[in-house]
Amino acid sequence: MNQIQERISKVKSTLIIEQPYFGSIASYLKPVLNEDIKTFQSTPSSFLYNDEYISSLSNEELAFILTNSAMHQAFGHSSRINGRMPWLWTLASDYAINSLLVNNGLEMPEHINYDMRFDDMSAEAIYSTLENEIDDDKHTPEQISQISFEHHKDEEIDDEENLQDMSEQLLNKAKLQGDLPLGIEILVPKLFEGKITWEDELYDVIEQAVKFDYRLFPVNKRYLSLGIALPALSGTKVKIVIAIDSSGSIDGSLLSKFLAEVESIMNSFENFEIDLLIADAKVQEHHILYPGDELSYTIKGGGGTNFENTFIYIDENIEDINLLLYFTDGFGKFPDNEATFETVWILTNEELNIPFGRIILLK
Numbered sequence: 001m002n003q004i005q006e007r008i009s010k011v012k013s014t015l016i017i018e019q020p021y022f023g024s025i026a027s028y029l030k031p032v033l034n035e036d037i038k039t040f041q042s043t044p045s046s047f048l049y050n051d052e053y054i055s056s057l058s059n060e061e062l063a064f065i066l067t068n069s070a071m072h073q074a075f076g077h078s079s080r081i082n083g084r085m086p087w088l089w090t091l092a093s094d095y096a097i098n099s100l101l102v103n104n105g106l107e108m109p110e111h112i113n114y115d116m117r118f119d120d121m122s123a124e125a126i127y128s129t130l131e132n133e134i135d136d137d138k139h140t141p142e143q144i145s146q147i148s149f150e151h152h153k154d155e156e157i158d159d160e161e162n163l164q165d166m167s168e169q170l171l172n173k174a175k176l177q178g179d180l181p182l183g184i185e186i187l188v189p190k191l192f193e194g195k196i197t198w199e200d201e202l203y204d205v206i207e208q209a210v211k212f213d214y215r216l217f218p219v220n221k222r223y224l225s226l227g228i229a230l231p232a233l234s235g236t237k238v239k240i241v242i243a244i245d246s247s248g249s250i251d252g253s254l255l256s257k258f259l260a261e262v263e264s265i266m267n268s269f270e271n272f273e274i275d276l277l278i279a280d281a282k283v284q285e286h287h288i289l290y291p292g293d294e295l296s297y298t299i300k301g302g303g304g305t306n307f308e309n310t311f312i313y314i315d316e317n318i319e320d321i322n323l324l325l326y327f328t329d330g331f332g333k334f335p336d337n338e339a340t341f342e343t344v345w346i347l348t349n350e351e352l353n354i355p356f357g358r359i360i361l362l363k
Contacts, residue, residue: 004051005031007059008066015063019104021170021181025074026066028163042069044163060107067106071097074167075187084127088134092127096187104181122186198346201360205323205344206238206265238265238272241314241321245328247280247305254348257362258327261346263295275318281306283313305332311339327362330354 008031016023029047041048047069054062072093081089094113102108103119118126171180242265244258262276266289278285280303289295305328312335314321321341328345330352343357350361 002033004033004049004054008047008054008062011059011062012066014059015067019106019181020179021184022063022067022101022104022106024170025070025163025167026063028166029066029070029073040065040069042072044073057109058107061109064101064106064108064112067101068094068097068112070163071100071187074163076164080123085131088130089123089127092130093123095126095130096121096123100181100183100187103183120183120186198360198363202261202325202344202346203268205325205342205358205360206240238274239320240272240323240325241275241277241318243277243279243310243324243326243328245280245305245326245332246278246284247303247329247332249305249329249331254329258346259295261327266291266293266295277310277313279310279313280304282309286313286317307332308335311335326357 012023012027014023015026029042030045032046032048033051034041034048035050037048037050039050039053047066057065075093075097091113095115095118098108098112098114099119099121102114108114118129121129171184242262244255244262246255250258262274266272266274272289272291274289276285276287276289277283278287307326307328310326314324324339324341324343326343326345328347330345330347330349334355338356344360345354345357346360346362347354348362350359
């Protein structure tokens with residue numbers, strides 16, 4: 001690793017502490033030296049840079065362009081072009097992203113596309129404004145020669161999807177914290193409008209029982225395989241019970257989805273104790289999960305479903321229950337009496353009559 005790349009790494013580390021969302025996004029792109037460009041470019045997986053240009057920037061300005069590059073990829077810069085003129089769409093997207101960064105306190109370098117009149121405007125709205133000004137010679141393709149963005153390469157599409165998925169996960173967690181970057185909902189129209197996913201609802205339930213904050217260490221293990229250190233959610237110990245329906249009506253793909261969400265919960269909190277129950281007509285397995293544990297089990301079951309026996313097992317074997325999450329298709333025998341602890345049913349069928357507890361529809 002050369003001096004420039006070491007400096008980039010240090011700037012990313014500082015940014016992830018001071019601005020967790022922006023720092024996490026910026027950490028995704030790998031720095032690659034390219035002397036054929038004047039300043040910098042981005043692809044779905046790389047931050048290409050000219051070392052003389054980087055040397056001319058302060059650390060704060062470097063943080064700005066690292067975040068700018070990653071944001072173009074995270075919000076689908078190329079995929080959202082929809083027949084627009086490429087050079088003008090690049091300019092509009094750049095104005096929108098830079099407005100967001102400036103208004104969240106990042107220090108803008110010289111010769112960056114920023115105009116105060118575009119604050120609180122989406123890239124689509126900015127594009128319409130710029131398109132109307134072309135005849136006035138206010139904007140030309142040469143205006144963006146200092147900051148250009150390469151076309152996505154076909155083999156890098158998975159990188160773009162990974163980054164977009166990571167961005168959405170981070171935004172979901174920031175929403176739960178009430179700590180979204182100022183104006184982020186404007187960057188992409190309808191980013192939050194009417195979009196409350198079942199995962200959002202699930203994490204909201206957990207958040208009601210557990211108060212937590214962003215911290216860099218320990219890191220969120222979900223993205224460690226990509227070489228990225230993202231902030232985990234920390235605070236009081238997350239102590240919950242999770243039951244997974246392993247009856248014959250649950251196929252392998254649905255079981256895998258249930259387990260994947262359990263793993264996502266484990267990766268999102270730094271301090272937890274989860275009683276994981278695998279149950280059909282009775283509880284077949286009981287595992288207690290702690291930080292650092294791996295989730296890899298061969299699911300036993302395949303019979304009928306008797307929720308009543310699961311609740312009896314919980315009453316007899318688990319103490320101090322705040323929350324039960326039950327992943328199931330909802331077909332089975334329910335207890336006659338309502339549970340004494342909060343119960344959330346994560347269901348695949350919205351037309352079922354559940355006698356008690358909250359329902360989240362898994363989509």
